[in-house]
Amino acid sequence: MLDMSPHPFENLPNRPGVGYKPQHFSDILKDARPVEWLEIHAENYMGDGGRPIAQLKHLAERFPISVHGVGLSIGGESPLDPDHLARLKHLVGWLNPASFSEHLAWSTHESAFLNDLLPLPYTLETVARVSQHIDQVQETLGRQMLLENPSSYLAFAESEMTETEFLREVSNRTGCGLLLDVNNVFISATNQQTDPCSYIDDFPLENVGEIHLGGHDEDHDDMGAPLLIDSHGREVVDPVWALLDYTLAKSGPRPTLIEWDTDVPDWPVLAAEARRAADHLEQISA
Amino acid sequence: MAAKTDQNGFVAALLNPDCPAPPTLRDPQGGPAGKRFDVYRNNVAVSLTEALQVAFPVVQKLVGAEFFKAMTGVFLRQHPPKSPVLMLYGSDMPSFLANFEPVSHLAYLPDIARLELALRQSYNAEDQNPINPNALQSLAADRLMVARFSFAPAVRLLQSEWPIHSIWRANTEADAPEITIASEDVLVVRPELDPVPVLLPDGGARFIAALQEKSSFGHALEKASAEVEDFDLTATLGLLLANGAITEIHDEEIR
Numbered sequence: 001m002l003d004m005s006p007h008p009f010e011n012l013p014n015r016p017g018v019g020y021k022p023q024h025f026s027d028i029l030k031d032a033r034p035v036e037w038l039e040i041h042a043e044n045y046m047g048d049g050g051r052p053i054a055q056l057k058h059l060a061e062r063f064p065i066s067v068h069g070v071g072l073s074i075g076g077e078s079p080l081d082p083d084h085l086a087r088l089k090h091l092v093g094w095l096n097p098a099s100f101s102e103h104l105a106w107s108t109h110e111s112a113f114l115n116d117l118l119p120l121p122y123t124l125e126t127v128a129r130v131s132q133h134i135d136q137v138q139e140t141l142g143r144q145m146l147l148e149n150p151s152s153y154l155a156f157a158e159s160e161m162t163e164t165e166f167l168r169e170v171s172n173r174t175g176c177g178l179l180l181d182v183n184n185v186f187i188s189a190t191n192q193q194t195d196p197c198s199y200i201d202d203f204p205l206e207n208v209g210e211i212h213l214g215g216h217d218e219d220h221d222d223m224g225a226p227l228l229i230d231s232h233g234r235e236v237v238d239p240v241w242a243l244l245d246y247t248l249a250k251s252g253p254r255p256t257l258i259e260w261d262t263d264v265p266d267w268p269v270l271a272a273e274a275r276r277a278a279d280h281l282e283q284i285s286a
Numbered sequence: 287m288a289a290k291t292d293q294n295g296f297v298a299a300l301l302n303p304d305c306p307a308p309p310t311l312r313d314p315q316g317g318p319a320g321k322r323f324d325v326y327r328n329n330v331a332v333s334l335t336e337a338l339q340v341a342f343p344v345v346q347k348l349v350g351a352e353f354f355k356a357m358t359g360v361f362l363r364q365h366p367p368k369s370p371v372l373m374l375y376g377s378d379m380p381s382f383l384a385n386f387e388p389v390s391h392l393a394y395l396p397d398i399a400r401l402e403l404a405l406r407q408s409y410n411a412e413d414q415n416p417i418n419p420n421a422l423q424s425l426a427a428d429r430l431m432v433a434r435f436s437f438a439p440a441v442r443l444l445q446s447e448w449p450i451h452s453i454w455r456a457n458t459e460a461d462a463p464e465i466t467i468a469s470e471d472v473l474v475v476r477p478e479l480d481p482v483p484v485l486l487p488d489g490g491a492r493f494i495a496a497l498q499e500k501s502s503f504g505h506a507l508e509k510a511s512a513e514v515e516d517f518d519l520t521a522t523l524g525l526l527l528a529n530g531a532i533t534e535i536h537d538e539e540i541r
Contacts, residue, residue, distance in 0.1 A: 046371045047410030048439065051479040054413070071370020077293045084370055109297045112366040115337070116329040118300075121291055121310075154322040157310040158290055191322070193314040221313060222320040229325055 009064030009098045012037050012210060012255035016277040017066065018270055019232075019259045025055055027267035032063070034278040035271065037098065039066040039257055045095075046087045056095070064098040066210065066257070067091065071113060074133045074147070075106035075120040085140055092141050099210060099255075101146035101179045102137070104130065104167065121156035122166040127173070134174040146209045147171070148179035151187040151216075151230035163188070164202040171207050178204065180254075181212035182247055186240045187228040196243050205251040213240060213277060214259035233262035235273060241280065248284040256281060300327055301363050334362040334375075341376045342402050344457045345383070345395060357386065373410050377403060394448035401450050401483060404442035404474045408481035411440035416530030422523070429537050431504035435497050436534035440476035443494055444483075445469075451485040475529035484529065489514030490522040 017037035020028075028035070038059060045056050059065065071084060092100055105117035120126050137145055149167060161169075171178055180203060189196035215234035219227045236258070248254070258273045291310040299305045307323035338358045339346055346354040365378040380396040380403070389395050416438060425433065444450065451470045455462035471491035472483045486494070489510040496506035510517045526532055 043370050043372065047373055048412035050408075050410050050413065050440070050476070052410065054479060073370075081370075087371070106293065108370065109293050111368055112297070113368065113370045113372075114297070114300065114330050115333045115367065115370075115372065116326055118293075118296065118326060153325045154319040155312045155314065156291055157312055157316075191314075221322055223313065223315070223317070225314070227322060227325070 009037075012064050012066055012098045014253035014255055015281065016274040017064075017255060017257045018274055019068075019257065019261060020059065021260075021264050022052070022055060023264065024267045024270070025059075028059070029062075033271070035274045037064040037066065037255065039068050039259075042067050042069040042088055042091055042100075043071045045091055060095055060097075065095060066099040066101065066255075067095065067097040069100070069102040070117070071107060072102050072133075072137065073106045073108035073113075074102055074137070075104060075118075075126065075130055076108050076133075077106070077129070078108070078110065080133055080136055081108060081111075085137070088137075089140050092143070099146060100141060100143060101148055101210060103148045103150060104170075105150050117150055119150060119152050119154065119156070122159040122161045122163060124160065127166060127169050131170050131173040134170065134176050138174065138176065144175065144177055146177040146179040148181055148212065149184050149188075149203075151181070151184035151191075151228075153191050153227065153229070155192060162202065164199060164204075168204045171204060177209040178207045179210045179212060180205070180208045180247065181214070182244050183212065183214045183216060183236065183240050183259075184230060186237075186243055187216050187230050190226055190228045193225070197246055200243065200247050200250065205247070208251055208254055211244070211247065211254045211256045212259055213244060213256065213273075214261075231262055232259045234260075236276070241276070244277075244280055245283070248280065253281050253284050299323065300330055301366070303327065331359060331362065334367070335359070337367075337372045337375050338362070338379075341406060342379060342399055344402055344454055345379070345399050347457045348392065348395065348398065348453075349389060353388075357388070360386070373406065379403065394446070394450065394453060397444070397446040397448050397450045398453060400446075401444055401454055401472060401474075404444055405481045405483065408440040408442055408474045408476050409479075411438075411476070413440075414438050414533045417527075417532050417535060419527040421535060422527065422532075425535070425537065431502065431507075432537070433503045434500050434536040435503070435532050436536070437498060438476065438531055438533050440474075440481065441531045442474040443491060443498065444472045444474070445491045445495075446471065451483055454483060473525070473529075473531070475525075475531050477529045482529070484525055486525075487518040487521050489517035493517070493519070493522055494526070 013036050015036040018035050020038040020040050103117050107114050185196050185199050213236045214232040217229040217231045221227045256277045289310055291308045295308045299307050307319050311319035335358045361382050367375045380399045383399055384396040447469045449465050449468050449470045451472050452465040471486040473486055474481050474483050492513045493506050493510035496509045
C-alpha cells in the first residue's frame with residue numbers, strides 16, 4: 001500500500017546528495033538517482049509562501065533535506081540577529097529537516113549583510129564568541145547543528161591556534177557536529193601552502209556529520225603563488241576526489257554533497273558528479 | 287601579542303577599494319594580504335550585483351547590462367542588504383533611481399523598479415485561497431453594496447504616470463504591442479504560483495485602493511465613478527475574480 005503521509009527523515013544517509021536548484025525540480029521528481037538527499041540554502045526559503053515553499057514541501061515528502069544556512073553570521077562581533085534566528089526557527093520547525101548546518105564565518109556587520117563568508121582569526125576570544133553563538137542557535141532550534149570549515153585566502157597575524165584546533169575546541173564546548181568541506185580544505189591548504197592530508201589527520205572526523213564537495217577557480221596572488229577561489233561553478237577536481245578518498249578511508253562513509261551554485265549545469269551533469277561521489281562512497285564500504 | 291583585526295576595519299576596506307586592507311591580514315610568508323583580500327571585496331560586489339540583476343531584469347535591459355553593473359556598484363555601497371534574506375533585497379532601488387543623476391532622463395525607471403519589486407514580493411507572498419467567483423453573484427445587491435473585501439497577500443497595486451505595463455511587456459514579451467505614452471495602473475496578481483501584472487481599466491486602481499483601505503463596495507464604486515464617469519466595474523471585478531485576488535467577503539448583515 002502506498003503511504004502518502006509525510007514522514008520526517010531522521011538522518012541524512014551516507015550516500016550522495018546535491019544542493020537543490022529550482023531548475024532541476026522536474027528532473028528530480030522524474031528520476032533523482034543516484035541522488036538520495038537534497039540540501040537547501042535556508043535563506044531562500046524564508047519567504048511567506050509561493051512556489052519556493054510549495055516545491056520544498058513536495059521534495060521534503062520524498063527526500064531527506066539538509067538545511068544549510070549562509071546568513072547567520074556565527075562569527076560576527078555583534079549579537080546574532082534575533083529576527084533572522086526567529087525565521088530560521090520557523091523554517092526548521094515546520095520542515096523538520098534531517099540536518100541543519102552553518103559556516104564558521106561572519107557576514108553581517110552593524111545590520112549590513114555582506115553576502116560573503118568572511119574569515120575569522122583563530123584565537124580563544126573567537127572560540128568563546130563562536131561557541132556562545134552556537135549555544136544560542138542550538139538552544140533556539142532545539143537540535144544539534146553542524147559547523148562548516150571555511151575556505152581561506154589569507155591568515156590573521158593574531159591567530160593563536162590552527163583551524164582544526166579551533167574547530168575541535170568549539171565542537172567540544174558546544175557539542176555541535178562538524179561539516180567537513182573537502183574542497184575548502186584543498187583550497188585553504190593550497191592558499192596557505194600547507195598539507196591538506198595533515199589537515200584531515202588533525203580533524204576530529206568522529207564529529208563529522210556531512211561532507212561537502214565542489215568546484216573552484218584558479219588564480220594567483222601578488223607574488224605569483226597559486227590562489228584558489230571557492231566558486232562552486234564547475235566539476236570537482238581530481239586532487240579533491242583523492243582527498244575525499246583519504247578522508248573516507250579514515251572516517252568511513254558519510255553523507256556527501258555536491259555543491260554547484262554558479263553556472264548551474266543541466267541535471268545530467270550534476271547527477272554525473274553525484275554518481276562519481278557514489279562510486280567513491282561504495283569503494284569505501286566495499 | 288599581535289594587534290587585533292576588528293570587523294569595523296575589515297568592512298570599511300571591503301566596501302571601499304581605496305581603503306587599504308587591515309595590516310593584520312597576511313599571506314603565507316607573513317607579507318601583506320594584498321590581492322588575497324580582494325577576493326572578499328570581489329565576492330561581496332559580484333554576489334550582490336547578481337542578486338540585483340535577478341531582481342531587476344527589466345531595469346537592467348532598459349539601461350544596458352554594463353551601465354547596470356556600474357550603477358549597482360554605487361547602489362550596493364549606499365544600500366547594502368539589511369537582511370540575509372536576499373529575495374527582498376532592493377527595496378531602496380526606486381528611490382535610488384529617482385535621485386541618480388545619470389538616469390534622470392529615464393523618468394519612468396523608478397516605477398519600473400517598483401513593478402519589479404512588486405512582482406518579487408508577490409512571488410514570495412503567503413498562499414491564501416480565493417473566494418469562489420460565484421459567491422459575489424449570489425450576494426443580494428443591498429448586501430453587496432455594504433460588503434468589504436480582503437485581498438490575497440500576493441496582490442500588489444501600482445499607479446503610475448507612465449505606461450509601465452506596456453514598457454514591462456515590451457521588454458519581456460516577443461510580440462508585445464507598441465508603447466503609447468499614457469499613464470497606466472497595474473495590479474500584480476498571482477492566480478497560481480507565478481505573478482502576473484494586469485493592466486487596469488481607468489478608475490480600476492481607485493476602486494481597488496478604496497477596497498484595500500476597507501471601504502465598502504458601494505463606497506469604493508462611488509469613488510471610482512467620481513473619478514472616471516464610465517468606470518468599467520464589470521471588467522475590474524472580472525479580473526479580480528478571474529485572478530483569485532479576493533480571499534474574503536465581509537458581509538456585515540450576515541455577521
